[in-house]
Amino acid sequence: MPLHCANHRLVNVVLATVLSAAAWADQSGNATLALNTFLNLDAGVVNSVGGDVLWNGTALMPQGRAGLYNLGKSGSRVFKSIPARYTSAASYSAEPIFADKLVVGDIFGVHTNSGNYAKVIVTANNGTSLSLQYKTFIANVAAADAAPIITRLQNNYSFILPGLPNYGIAPGSLFAIFGTGLSTSAPPVLQSSAAPGLPKTLNETSASVTVNGVTTTPALYYTSATAVAAVLPSTTPVGSGTITLTYNGQSSSPAPIQVIPSAVGLDTVYGTGAGRGIITDASFKVLGLTNSATPGQHVVLWGSGVGADTSNDDRTFPQNQNNLTSVPMQVIIGGISADILYRGRSQYPGVDQINVAVPANVTPGCYVSVVVVTGSTTSNTVTLPVNPNGGPCSDPASGLSGSRLQSLAEKGATAVNSGAVTVSQNTSPAGTVTATAALYFVSVEGAEYGAGYLYASEGGCVVVEPGLPLGEVLQGALDAGTIHLNGPSGGLAVGGGGGFYSGQLPAGSATNFAGTYTFTGSGGKDVGSFEVAVNVPSPFHLTNTGVLASITRSLGSTLSWSGGFPNGDVQVSGAASTQAGTASFLCHAPSSAGQLTIPPSILLGLPAAAIRLNVTNITAPQTVSATGLDVALAFGSVTFQFNSTLK
Numbered sequence: 001m002p003l004h005c006a007n008h009r010l011v012n013v014v015l016a017t018v019l020s021a022a023a024w025a026d027q028s029g030n031a032t033l034a035l036n037t038f039l040n041l042d043a044g045v046v047n048s049v050g051g052d053v054l055w056n057g058t059a060l061m062p063q064g065r066a067g068l069y070n071l072g073k074s075g076s077r078v079f080k081s082i083p084a085r086y087t088s089a090a091s092y093s094a095e096p097i098f099a100d101k102l103v104v105g106d107i108f109g110v111h112t113n114s115g116n117y118a119k120v121i122v123t124a125n126n127g128t129s130l131s132l133q134y135k136t137f138i139a140n141v142a143a144a145d146a147a148p149i150i151t152r153l154q155n156n157y158s159f160i161l162p163g164l165p166n167y168g169i170a171p172g173s174l175f176a177i178f179g180t181g182l183s184t185s186a187p188p189v190l191q192s193s194a195a196p197g198l199p200k201t202l203n204e205t206s207a208s209v210t211v212n213g214v215t216t217t218p219a220l221y222y223t224s225a226t227a228v229a230a231v232l233p234s235t236t237p238v239g240s241g242t243i244t245l246t247y248n249g250q251s252s253s254p255a256p257i258q259v260i261p262s263a264v265g266l267d268t269v270y271g272t273g274a275g276r277g278i279i280t281d282a283s284f285k286v287l288g289l290t291n292s293a294t295p296g297q298h299v300v301l302w303g304s305g306v307g308a309d310t311s312n313d314d315r316t317f318p319q320n321q322n323n324l325t326s327v328p329m330q331v332i333i334g335g336i337s338a339d340i341l342y343r344g345r346s347q348y349p350g351v352d353q354i355n356v357a358v359p360a361n362v363t364p365g366c367y368v369s370v371v372v373v374t375g376s377t378t379s380n381t382v383t384l385p386v387n388p389n390g391g392p393c394s395d396p397a398s399g400l401s402g403s404r405l406q407s408l409a410e411k412g413a414t415a416v417n418s419g420a421v422t423v424s425q426n427t428s429p430a431g432t433v434t435a436t437a438a439l440y441f442v443s444v445e446g447a448e449y450g451a452g453y454l455y456a457s458e459g460g461c462v463v464v465e466p467g468l469p470l471g472e473v474l475q476g477a478l479d480a481g482t483i484h485l486n487g488p489s490g491g492l493a494v495g496g497g498g499g500f501y502s503g504q505l506p507a508g509s510a511t512n513f514a515g516t517y518t519f520t521g522s523g524g525k526d527v528g529s530f531e532v533a534v535n536v537p538s539p540f541h542l543t544n545t546g547v548l549a550s551i552t553r554s555l556g557s558t559l560s561w562s563g564g565f566p567n568g569d570v571q572v573s574g575a576a577s578t579q580a581g582t583a584s585f586l587c588h589a590p591s592s593a594g595q596l597t598i599p600p601s602i603l604l605g606l607p608a609a610a611i612r613l614n615v616t617n618i619t620a621p622q623t624v625s626a627t628g629l630d631v632a633l634a635f636g637s638v639t640f641q642f643n644s645t646l647k
Helices: 008-022 075-081 084-089 402-409
Strands: 026-033 037-040 045-047 053-055 059-062 067-073 106-111 117-125 130-137 149-155 174-180 205-211 214-216 219-223 227-231 239-247 255-259 298-304 329-333 336-345 352-357 365-374 382-386 415-427 433-445 461-464 474-477 483-487 490-497 500-504 515-521 530-536 557-562 569-578 581-590 595-598 610-618 631-646
Touching (some): 026 581, 059 067, 075 117, 075 474, 149 239, 149 255, 205 227, 329 352, 365 461, 415 530, 433 490, 433 515, 530 631
Parallel strands (some): 415 631
Antiparallel strands (some): 026 130, 037 045, 037 053, 053 059, 067 106, 106 117, 117 130, 149 174, 174 227, 205 239, 219 227, 239 255, 329 365, 336 352, 433 500, 483 515, 490 500, 557 595, 610 631
16 A cells, blocks of 8 residues: 655655756766767767767867866866866867876866866776766856757656666656756755646746647756756657757757656665665665665655656645556566555655565665566666664675664765775686786775665676766775785785785686785885785686577576685676666675576666676675775685677
8 A cells, every 4th residue: 555644854855856866056977988979068978979078089079169178197186176166267278188198087177068167087098988077067157048958858866868778758757857058047946746736837947748749748846057857747648759948938959758658767865876775664764774674574665757647737745646556567676576565656746656565585685686677667776775683784795784884874975995905817708817916995985885886785686877986986095005915826016006006916826716815015104004815715617608698688697607605706797888878787696596697677777789798706705904994805706708799
């Protein structure tokens, strides 16, 4: 049965995320440019048809009226400290920035075609693709005579991009319209849905949607110069159509809209469309790392996009809470189908709830995966902490308890000094075997430990959509002095410094990898001395690798193995690219399971494309103790890489 009352605090949490999606004065994010692709820094969009800069592999080229200014390799700390007034004071030019300057840590500015200013830092450059982190400072005042421009539409919670197989806007859902010149530049104000309801015109802004000859007018939660939050009327037909936005008497060019029957977007704690979900208990308390769900418990998933409910006006509180059982739906928690008790509106226009029972036999963990499938359309993937006893979760594969993860997450933007000590063997698709030692000592934002963007507890999988963060927000590198490794095939001085150390293991280690590897650190200005021994037993053996050569997404695929590191973890990961960007996935299983299934609910969120798969067996992580480190883990791993095709 639906829940008919709402805790006021939960209402604030859920509805505040209406603003979190698009009501920013500035645009920030991460982007990876393949060869001959463009980046629009005002909208944060990578495409093949135009933008502010073009990456051609040789140089980053300004486009149109855009200009560039290269500050040089100054690192993430400097990048974070650059304010808007500094970006607007730089001397921009039409000169390109050549590839040899675009090293990791290089910072440059962009004066965009729309007259805004952006700061950008290079996070990776492999000679083909260029990965960037950016923040665009949006000008407060748009030209009075400029017509609105719509750049993209997204579900307000999932942020799945056009071009991906699970993209679409469902009737009755809350969605975000991104662009420029959409409305007044004044700070957005969330509109009340109490009678007479959400307005259809707000701050001289309105929208019109036409599909199959039928025109509907979305209600508006808020407007801003760069984003508008709207509710697509339930009376909007399914199909391909257009949306037009009008502001101050001027209309945008029609932009495409793809309306599908159901396209669920699940709300998340960090408002990014990934990581821990906004999932509550029956008292509307958000479940978290220190107050886990229990197997069998009834919980509520929050988001939007279940589908049309024409008994509602999609504007006024309270909405009728009709159980939309006609919508074909599965909720999969930790790889197991959950019983659905209710699917439909909350009492708020465009905001949906799905009430489910956590499967009794789900594998507990801090990041148990949750995904909703309606027909053949998958939602974004979020996670839920589960513990048979409630309270703090436990996740042995992550090496940290829920209480420890929560204490780190609560640090927010405060730096957490973190370390990883690894020894690994890798077999390429061509059969080349290498063995490497790698150590990382860096400061990251504490919030990263609560996000879990690219992690799933054992028994589950996650998908990371294009545009979402794939790695930590680095705040600085830590000096750990000199590092020495002594292994079964001899010793090695692990080269590097400034937080990153790596080296190829001595000859013989690649093929005779099992044994004990002892790392000894002298200590540096940031990290004290340490010693840790990583024991790598005989690795596992894959028994049916043929299933990986070609995978039908609607059927899924099951990988089997024998052996495996005791108390270890097996991961299967991969990434598939389209013009919308790169979608990644990751699945986990304990070594003792002997098999791992990549389910259709995950694969249907990836495009049909060639893909590189990694199958990795990881030893149980162990703690590394050293002064100057808040948290550090050591482990060994064995990885096999395969070329595959998703169909």
